[in-house]
Amino acid sequence: MALTTSFLLLFLTSLTLTVAANTAYPTIPGTDNSDCAVSGELKPVRREIYGEGQIYDISHRYTEDMPSWDKTEGLGQFLWLPASIKNGSLANNSEMKLPTHTGTHVDAPGHVFDHYFDAGFDVDTLDLRVLNGPALLVDVPRDKNITAVVMESIHIPRGVRRVLFRTLNTDRKLMFKKEFDTSYVGFMKDGAKWLVENTDIKLVGIDYLSVAAYDDLLPSHYVFLEGREIILVEGLKLDGVPAGIYSVHCLHLRLLGAEGSPIRCILIK
Numbered sequence: 001m002a003l004t005t006s007f008l009l010l011f012l013t014s015l016t017l018t019v020a021a022n023t024a025y026p027t028i029p030g031t032d033n034s035d036c037a038v039s040g041e042l043k044p045v046r047r048e049i050y051g052e053g054q055i056y057d058i059s060h061r062y063t064e065d066m067p068s069w070d071k072t073e074g075l076g077q078f079l080w081l082p083a084s085i086k087n088g089s090l091a092n093n094s095e096m097k098l099p100t101h102t103g104t105h106v107d108a109p110g111h112v113f114d115h116y117f118d119a120g121f122d123v124d125t126l127d128l129r130v131l132n133g134p135a136l137l138v139d140v141p142r143d144k145n146i147t148a149v150v151m152e153s154i155h156i157p158r159g160v161r162r163v164l165f166r167t168l169n170t171d172r173k174l175m176f177k178k179e180f181d182t183s184y185v186g187f188m189k190d191g192a193k194w195l196v197e198n199t200d201i202k203l204v205g206i207d208y209l210s211v212a213a214y215d216d217l218l219p220s221h222y223v224f225l226e227g228r229e230i231i232l233v234e235g236l237k238l239d240g241v242p243a244g245i246y247s248v249h250c251l252h253l254r255l256l257g258a259e260g261s262p263i264r265c266i267l268i269k
């Protein structure tokens with residue numbers, strides 16, 4: 001438990017950007033965006049792209065200002081430093097509290113099906129072979145939600161098992177806006193149904209907090225998750241990544257009993 005917790009905390013601490021200092025958590029070094037580092041000052045490097053496109057980090061950093069489902073005020077404080085060297089502890093030990101469907105995250109079948117939840121289909125049961133392997137990053141038309149007509153028009157070949165859908169959400173930088181926006185682009189029920197019936201896609205990735213359009217929230221989730229074969233990764237960071245074929249690697253946390261989890265995803269060329 002302690003190990004798991006420190007891992008989580010380390011993980012989050014290293015990802016946090018532009019987190020304002022507050023009484024419970026002092027300024028995080030290297031997040032002030034100032035380029036005028038005093039010579040000799042320790043300054044961590046934060047990257048989106050490694051080695052000129054060898055690796056793209058497609059996970060969002062966790063920040064207080066990131067959007068949170070149905071909230072206007074954003075995620076808010078989720079990280080505390082109850083024990084710190086400055087306050088006499090041997091080491092710094094942060095704690096966090098985070099809704100499991102925050103930022104870049106994964107949905108398990110128990111998210112929308114109570115009987116799957118009760119039967120134990122939590123994130124720990126998700127298939128790592130679906131979450132890792134060759135993947136296609138595609139742009140969808142910017143003027144519509146993802147309907148059956150849209151799905152048909154983008155011609156994803158049979159055999160493609162993992163697709164990350166880049167939409168108007170990326171252009172609108174919705175994941176960088178504090179206020180939750182219900183007008184995000186997602187799958188309409190008929191689009192989800194078309195995908196299930198006419199493609200071999202098992203990993204569906206999208207660039208805002210839900211794969212389903214707000215107006216078809218539950219119907220689209222039901223269609224995707226009913227068969228317990230398709231895995232939904234939401235809140236991906238797809239800006240600045242050329243469309244095309246990659247190897248995707250997504251690893252979530254083994255949160256026993258949880259129907260969602262933060263997930264770290266990268267694309268390797």
Ligand SMILES: *[C@@H]1O[C@H](CO)[C@@H](O)[C@H](O)[C@H]1NC(C)=O
Nearest residue numbers: 026081084085086087091092
């Ligand atoms: C521990 O936390 C303090 C803030 O209380 C910070 O100034 C210091 O750099 C941290 N030390 C380490 C080793 O992270």
Ligand SMILES: *[C@@H]1O[C@H](CO)[C@@H](O)[C@H](O)[C@H]1NC(C)=O
Nearest residue numbers: 023024026081082084086087
């Ligand atoms: C240290 O403790 C004081 C008093 O409880 C508190 O005000 C302060 O925020 C703490 N600082 C850190 C870095 O934890």
Ligand SMILES: *[C@@H]1O[C@H](CO)[C@@H](O)[C@H](O)[C@H]1NC(C)=O
Nearest residue numbers: 143144145183185213214215
């Ligand atoms: C997508 O659907 C939402 C409602 O779920 C709507 O507000 C939005 O305008 C639609 N987007 C487009 C591009 O049609």
